[in-house]
Amino acid sequence: MSRILAINPGSTSTKIAVFDDDREIFRHEITYRGADFAGMDRITDQLPRREADIEAALAGTFDPGSFDAVVGRGGLVGPVGPGGYEVDDDFLDVITNRPVLEHASNLGGPLAKALVTKFGVPGAHAYIYDPVTVDEMSDAARITGVAGIERKSIGHHLNMRAVARKLADAIDTPYEEASEIIVHLGGGSTACAISSGRMVDFVSDDEIMFSAERSGGVPIKELIALAGSMPLAELKSAVRGGGGLAGLLGTTDLREIESRIGAGDERAALVFEALALGIAKTIAALAASLKGEVDAIALTGGMARSELLLAAVRERAGWIAPIHAFGGEFEMEALALGARRIVLGKERAHHVRDYLRTTHD
Ligand SMILES: Nc1ncnc2c1ncn2[C@@H]1O[C@H](COP(=O)(O)OP(=O)(O)OP(=O)(O)O)[C@@H](O)[C@H]1O
Ligand SMILES: CCCC(=O)O
Secondary structure (H helix, E strand, C coil): CCEEEEEEECCCEEEEEEEECCEEEEEEEEECCHHHHCCCCCHHHHHHHHHHHHHHHHCCCCCCCCEEEEEECCCCCCCECCCEEECCHHHHHHHHHCCCCCCHHHHHHHHHHHHHHHHEEEEEEEEEECCCCECCCCHHHHECCCCCCECCCCCCHHHHHHHHHHHHHHCCCCHHHCEEEEEEECCCEEEEEEECCEEEEEECCCCCCCCCCECCCCCHHHHHHHHCCCCHHHHHHHHECCCHHHHHHCCCCHHHHHHHHHCCCHHHHHHHHHHHHHHHHHHHHHHHHCCCCCCEEEEEEHHHHCHHHHHHHHHHHCCCCCEEEEEECCHHHHHHHHHHHHHCCCCCCECHHHHHHHHCC
8 A cells, every 4th residue: 555645735725635546534624814825935935834823733643654655736847748756855855946927836846845854754755746837838738929939838747637637538539649638727717638548739827728827829019018017916917817807807716707697797708708619719729739630628626516507618629529527636646646656656757857958958
């Protein structure tokens, strides 16, 4: 039997879970308010507080020497291949000193390392799995019409790859042979096209569809004009945090929007239609990357729980391939099962330094 501790740091929470083989035996969520991290400029300043809170949550239930591995969600380490990475000195150096962006998931690796030292069996390792900067995009998919600006693959890769495996099971096709489109619909929405197990194209939260709190793609000329008349911080918030449903309807809660529609709110109904249209256009764009050969499509994330949204997306994109729903996210399971495959020797852990040589030279 293998026992794995999984750690998923978000901006306002740290989720932890313990898996015995593929069975979840413990789950706990620690929530934070802005004031908890007041005065902490860097994400990594939050480490001591978050580490102490995880230790307190484990105390009494798990002793030192409990875990065969500890795995964290993370982080913005730069473009890397999919799978598991050992949290070694090179990784810690990059994520602490040169992350691509400040983001809560940058804490996953350092927290896993600290916790494996205290709660791991002798020789146990810390890992991250399918970090947010997994990048397997084809060369053509990277190019934009502005020389010097490339498309980036930064998104919900951990959940999307887990769902891609579930979708392959659902359509009874080996994952390595399937052509799939996976769309994560949440606070931020990102999507990918998978061909023979490889994410050949990716749609970022600032490209096509808007989400609960991010803008999706906006007309660039309009954005440039706005940039001349608005403080940068305000503009950033208009596209991220205060974009999407938040900016259009003043709430990020799709359930509330559905209630408004039910009560006859025409503006809510129009924005809802635009939300579904953006998702359908994203699917159609990714279908082009797969040359129209799409076996199946999956919608996942919190908004994929909405039957109303599923119906609206199926109406516009159901002609491309069957659309399956996997509401919510499967990140804790994906982390734990990925680390388990490494512990059992079914998968090899990578090292970030192997990518840094080719991508950061
Ligand atoms: N049962 C439901 N029906 C309709 N909408 C739902 C339902 N459950 C959650 N949502 C919506 O899903 C959205 C939140 O999705 P999710 O929980 O995936 O976001 P998050 O975890 O905060 O961010 P991210 O997915 O970007 O990491 C909100 O708009 C929420 O109202
Ligand atoms: C940074 C990638 C995941 C997210 O959008 O939060």
